[in-house]
Amino acid sequence: MERLLDTVAAVVCLVSPEKVQAIASRIRRTDASKAAGALSGVVGTPAAAGVMDQLVDAWRATTVSADELASMLLAASHVLTKAAAEQSAELVWTGPTTPFVSARRTEQALLQVINAADRALFITSFVAYDVSTIVKALNASSDRGVAISMLLELSQDHGGSITFDAIGKMRALVPSARLYAWRDKADPFSDGSVHAKVAVADGRTCFITSANLTGFAMERNMEAGLLISGGRIPRALDDHLRALVAMKIVSPV
Numbered sequence: 001m002e003r004l005l006d007t008v009a010a011v012v013c014l015v016s017p018e019k020v021q022a023i024a025s026r027i028r029r030t031d032a033s034k035a036a037g038a039l040s041g042v043v044g045t046p047a048a049a050g051v052m053d054q055l056v057d058a059w060r061a062t063t064v065s066a067d068e069l070a071s072m073l074l075a076a077s078h079v080l081t082k083a084a085a086e087q088s089a090e091l092v093w094t095g096p097t098t099p100f101v102s103a104r105r106t107e108q109a110l111l112q113v114i115n116a117a118d119r120a121l122f123i124t125s126f127v128a129y130d131v132s133t134i135v136k137a138l139n140a141s142s143d144r145g146v147a148i149s150m151l152l153e154l155s156q157d158h159g160g161s162i163t164f165d166a167i168g169k170m171r172a173l174v175p176s177a178r179l180y181a182w183r184d185k186a187d188p189f190s191d192g193s194v195h196a197k198v199a200v201a202d203g204r205t206c207f208i209t210s211a212n213l214t215g216f217a218m219e220r221n222m223e224a225g226l227l228i229s230g231g232r233i234p235r236a237l238d239d240h241l242r243a244l245v246a247m248k249i250v251s252p253v
Contacts, residue, residue, distance in 0.1 A: 014051055035056045106223050204234050206227075
């Protein structure tokens, strides 16, 4: 049965929902012994045809009826389509490109998250400077009523690890932002830094990246990330960041 379930999954991942419906319809009108002939030509690519052959072989090794197999295919296709609609993930890349991957740039992805926010926006970064387009978008989001929270690394003068006051600079650039720092670091984090680089809007869209909020990260560095829309990951990330505040692990500046 496990082999059949694996081949059902392979079929629905490879062909469209409409094609799955056509396959299920043909299966209902046949049985395992005649399936090879009945399903011949129902898919148009060699890869799909190979998976269909595997499906027929796996079906023959079970006692699953035609109606049961058709229902399995339709259910699997429905779940896959629903999951894909609820969450999407997109590769983000800044730096040298190749012909093999089409990816959004870091600045584009971050601006998309900022502009997507209707209620709340939470951003974390190690440092922040020389990002005029990001600052402009943050102030525009504040003007439309978005509550902005930012967690940044402290300067060395304030107990952190960077040489300048990124928090003070951001306070001047985005006056409405609630700024947080990680001051009280219990073991084993006593020498730790705010090295996470994420942005999440309304718990619905998030950007997880290697890029700091700097001009070089937006334009010149080799940076990678994922832009995620919908699903549980943006919600979980937003809940986690806000819990850090509620539990006083990070504190207002």
